[in-house]
Amino acid sequence: MCASYGLDPRFTDAEQLAAADAAMLEGLRHWAEQNAGETLRPTGRNLRNLNPVVMPGDDAAVLEQAWWGFLVNGAPARFPSINTRSERLQEKPGSLRGRAIVPSTGWFEMQKPQRAWHEFGLGRGVLFGMAAVTQRGKDPDGEWRTCYSIVMRPAPPQVAHIHDRVPLLLPASFQGDWLTADGSRELIDEALIAAASLDERIAAVERADDKGMDEMLF
Template identity: 65%
Template sequence: MCASYGLDPRFTDAELLAEADADILDGLRVWAERNAGETVRPTGKNLRNLNPLIVPRDGDAAWEASWWGYLVRGEPAKFPSINTRSERLQERPGGLKGRGIVPMSSWFEMHKPDRVWQEFALDNDALFGAAAVTQPGRTADGEEFTCYSIVMRPAADHLAEVHDRMPVLIPTAFAHDWLHADGGREIIDEALLAAASLDERVTVTPRKSDKGAADRLF
C-alpha cells in the first residue's frame, strides 16, 4: 500500500499534464513550500492535512486541497480507503465515476523484513501523477471535501522484491483521458497499459530519513 509520498517544491520538470497549466504548477509549488517538505500522509480526523489533487473542471483541469481517504457518515471510513486495488476497479468499474491525479515527486514503502524505508521516484526526479478515484465527503460539522484513494497495481518486476504494489502512474499523454473519459472497465485497462510505459523509469533507493523531508526537503 502507499501510505505516504513526497511533493518536492523544487521540481523543475513536471510530467503531470500534457499541457501543464502554469497556474496549477505554481499552486502546487506554493503548497509544497508551505508544507515545509513534510511527508504527505492520509488526512486525519483532528489534523486536517488536506493535500493537492488534480481534478477535472469544465473540460480542463484544476487542483484543489482534498481529503486522502474516504469519509463515511461524517467520519473517516472504518475500512481501508487510502488505496484502492486496480483489480477491484476492473471487477467493479462503478468506482471509476470520479477520478483525479495525485501530484507527487516520490512515494515511500517499507522493505520487509529488514524494515528499511525505500523511496520510489522517476529517473529524472520530475513531478509526476498517480491515478486516484474520488468521491464527495462531508465531515460531522458539515464541511464538504473531495475525498481520494490512490489506485494501486502489482509492482513492476524490478521493484517487486522491494514492495509488491505500486501506484498506477499516469503519463502526461494519458492525463486528459484519465480525468475526462467515460468511466468503465476500459478506462482502468487503458490506464494500466499507459502506466506500464513508465515502469522502467521508476527507481528505488533507501530513504535517508524515516521522518520524511524535514531532513531532506525531498
C-alpha cells in the same frame, strides 16, 4: 500499498503532468512550501488532511484541495480507503465514476521484514501524476470535501522485491482520458497498459533519514 507520498517544491521536470499550466505548477509549489516539502499523513483522525489533486473542470483541468481517504459520517472511513486496487476497479468499474490525478515527486513504502523505508519515483526533480478515484464526504467540521483514493497496481520486477504494489502512474498522453473519459472496465484496462510505458523509469532509494516515519503514519 502506498503508505505515504510527497511533493517537493523544488521539482524541475513537469512534463509528466500534462494538465499543469504555469498557474497550477505555482499552486503546487506554494502548497509544498507551506508544508515544508514533507510527506503527507494519510489517515490521522485529528489532521486537516487536505492535499492538492487535479480534477476535471468545465473547460480545463483544475487544482483542488482534497482529503486522502474516504470520509463516512463526518469521520475517516473505518475500512482502508487511502488506496484502491486496480483489480477491484476491473471487477467493479462503477467506482470509476469520479477520478482525479494526484501530483507527486515520490511515494514511500516500508520493506519488510527489514523495516527499511524506501522512496520511489521517476527521477530526481520529476513531477508525475498518480491515478485516483474520488467520492464526496463530510469532514469532521461538517464541510463537504472531495475524497480520493490512490489506485495501486502490481509492481514492476525491478522494485517488486521491495514492495509488491505501486501507484498507477499516468503518462502525460493518457491523463486527459483518465479525467474525462467514461468510467468503464476498458478505461482501467487502458490505464494499466499506458502505465506500463513508465515502468522502466520507476526506481527506489532507501531513506536512512525516515526512521520517524512509523510514528507519522496512523
